[in-house]
Amino acid sequence: MKEVLVPLIFFAQFNRPLTLKQIRRYAWGKEFGMDELKRILKRAAVKQSGEFYYLEESQVQNALEREQRAEKFWKYVKRFLWIFANVPFLKMAAVQNSLAYGSVGKKSDIDLLIVTRKNRIWTARAFLLLWLxxxxxxxxxxxxxxxxxxEILIDExxxxxxxYVVSNDYLIHYQMADTVPIWNVPFWKTFLSANCWIKAKLPxxxxxxxxxxxxxxxxxxxWFAWLMECMLSGKFGDRVEAWAKIQQKKKLERARERLGITPNVVLGDHMIQTHFHGKWGEFREIIEEALAKYS
Structure with a gap:
């Protein structure tokens, strides 16, 4: 039963009810047939409204509004794709979290996962932040x-x-599985293949x-990105990358001190993660407590 309850509990944190097909897609660590899922959901006393299944009434309240808001966000993202075309050394840009889940609140932003060329992550980040x-x-x-x-940048x-995955790391699994590539979509296959560990929990x-x-x-x-890549390759580019890293790390370290040390901040040569207000550990605790309640 846990395998079916986990997605319902997880997406309750985003006020998102799930259809039977979606529950099958998000089932934790196991595949189910539709009839088997229906029997489990009935036995677990999961609530149902039309095609949607949920645990709490808050999941269905304003669900349509959140979904419509997500479509508005997607149009906005497409409008500014030219930003990513003008970032040198960019391999892929993708959207994660609430927008990727299709459940956008009134205060939601657009979380990005960025993949860059090897040893140019800080240079690419500098250009991306400049444009934004x-x-x-x-x-x-x-x-x-x-x-x-x-908030998350990695190089190839x-x-x-x-x-970075710990036992029962629900958040990162669902976050990765529902990531939506928006620039250089073909590279997504390469990225997904490198993260085949997702398959064990979300087959x-x-x-x-x-x-x-x-x-x-x-x-x-x-042409601008192409020109910058030509100019910032080789040893000169290495020096610019080192300088960009020093300057940006100073600002990020000051922000970390101001906001408090958090395990969700990584400032390295191949990965930059700046979840200053991340709740990765809290998600696991919330889900484990809810599993004990509903099981």
Whole structure:
């Protein structure tokens, strides 16, 4: 029963009810047939409204509104894809969390996963933040709604994020399984193959990536990005990368001191993660407590 309850509990944190097909997709560590799922849900006394299953009434309240808001966000993302075309050394851009789940709140931002060329992660981040800040598209402590938040960046030498996964790490599994690539979508297959550990806990979701058709042909770098890559390659580019790392780490370290030390901040040569207010550990505790309640 745990395998079926986990997705219902997890997505309750995002006020998202699930259909039978979605429960099958998100079932934890096991595959189920539809008839078997129906029997388990009935035995677990899971609530149902139309095609949706849920544990708490809050999951179905404003569900349609959140879904419609997500579609509005996707149109906004497509409108600014040119930003990513102008970032040198970019291998892939993708969306994660609430927007990827299709359940967007009134204060939601747009969480980004960025993959860069090897040894150019800090340079690429500098250009990305420059564009986002220049056009007022970057999330801040005061402005979050419909703003871009590039909180996770990795380079192509560190595609496998398995070393960051702990036992029953529900958040990172669902986060990775429902990631939506928006720029250079073909690279997603390479990224997913490097993270095949997802398959053990989410076998159906691993086989059915969350791909949106409107982002299928968005991988042409601009002349500006091409020119910057030519200029910032080789030893000169290495020096610029080292300088960019020093300057950005100073700002991030000051932010970490101001906000308090958190395990969700990583500032390395191949990965940058800036979840200053992350709740990864809390998610596991919430789900484990809820499992004890509903099982």
């Amino acid at each position: 800040s220049l056009f007022n598209l970057r999330t801040t402590s005061k402005r979050k709604y419909m703003k871009f938040s590039p 030498a560190a595609l496998n994020l398995g070393s 159906v979701a691993y086989r059915s990536s969350n791909i949106r058709e409107e982002f299928g042909n968005t991988a042409s770098a601009s």
